[in-house]
Amino acid sequence: MTFSLGDNSYGKAECRLVRVVRDGPRHEMIDLNVSTSLTGDLADTHLTGDNAKVLTTDAQKNTVYAFAREHGISTIEEFGLLLARHFVATQEPVHGARVGIERYSWNRLGDHSFARSGGAVRTAAVTLGPAGAEVVGGVRGLTLMNTTGSEFHGFPRDRYTTLAETTDRILATDVNAEWLFTGLDADWDAAYTAVTGALTGAFTGTHSLSLQQTLYAMGGRVIETVPEVAEVRLSLPNKHHFLFDLSPFGLDNPDEVYYAADRPYGLIEGTVKREK
Missing domain, CATH: 3.10.270.10 (Urate Oxidase;)
Structure with missing residues (x-):
């Protein structure tokens, strides 16, 4: 051998x-x-x-x-x-x-x-x-939440599918993002502020039909607004929030009290690139 x-x-x-x-x-x-x-x-x-x-x-x-x-x-x-x-x-x-x-x-x-x-x-x-130098900026653990403005429906169902469709849910994530700079002469602090501002702005302003759609909107906003960035890679865990059943206590729950699950969670990842 x-x-x-x-x-x-x-x-x-x-x-x-x-x-x-x-x-x-x-x-x-x-x-x-x-x-x-x-x-x-x-x-x-x-x-x-x-x-x-x-x-x-x-x-x-x-x-x-x-x-x-x-x-x-x-x-x-x-x-x-x-x-x-x-x-x-x-x-x-x-x-x-x-x-x-x-x-x-x-x-x-x-x-x-x-x-x-x-x-x-x-x-x-x-x-x-x-081949030269490459700089990748990033942010980890940027926690974001929308308490409405998020839907998820129209997905295929098989014998193991139990998730109910919804037209109104909490959408929360811990953003982990890395962005490749186009060169080595960027204003690093200004670029960080601009990228994180674009990420949070797109998350806040997007009516989401899926976390995948939101990811693409976030990456696209970075590319549109920060010319020093060639591509942005996003990893977005879907931090699930489930309505807690209060009926055993004689209480209703009009979308107010949630159980915040930490695991398991959906993990959505993708890269948005600047076209040449």
Whole structure:
């Protein structure tokens, strides 16, 4: 039996980094989770255990923290590009790098006091290789709900179908979205605000006949309104809400009291692309 080494990479996952800017009495704080991954001429460490070409994952972790001090953090997209370019430029065996970053939201309570918001997480993924660099922005856990304006009917029925058709239901989801930028010169903060605004605006303004239809409307709104985005990939769990039966207690339920189910759930995914 013969075998060979296929695609491989290595890196440091989930470097938790908090950067505090203390330029005056009013502090600024950024809270990140940074993961690095390198590819290239790295077969020797797998095949023979020769580590001469391996930049240690510990060194990758240290670089993340050192760069936060030396260069600061303007946006997570720019920070990711800075790290990826450094690893490829300084390590001859390394031909490609991927940096994934999550940014956690905090609400300001005072000049130097903050509370974790528990809201959506901003993300970025920077990939640098022989063909160039690619930046993907994103958001995870953007929770949205319409309490009306959603229907679902006209679907096929078989012997296992029990779902009732409806012309009025709650539609709720936790938006997980990633968008590919057309270039590397975008205003990253403005683009994030524009994309998330387009996503929430389309969700709010679409009379939905299916979550699939809503997904397409959300992606289309991004493409129409944010020229820096080439495509947007959406993953939308359908967070089901079921009317709770109050009849055993002698109570009616005119679409007011729901059981919010966390699992299982429908998962709707799709990509909307800018036509060339």
